[in-house]
Amino acid sequence: PAPGAYAGGSQGLPPDALLRHATDYGAWCQTNAAKLHALEAFFWPVPDKDK
Helix, strand or coil, X not given: CCHHHHCCCCCCCCHXXXXXXXXXXXXXXXXXXXXXXXXXXXXXXXXXXXX
16 A cells, blocks of 8 residues: 555654655655656766867
8 A cells, every 4th residue: 555545644654654665765766866867967968078
C-alpha cells in the first residue's frame, strides 16, 4: 500500500511505515537526481577544456 495508507486520521506517518518505505523513497530520490543531472547536462553542457 501507499505510505499514506498507514497514516489513518493522524497528522503523519508512524515510524514503522516510514522505515518500511525508506528504500522506495531513496530509490525515487536517486531516480529524480539522475533525471535532473541529465537535464542539466543537456541544457548546460560543460565546455570541452581540451579545445
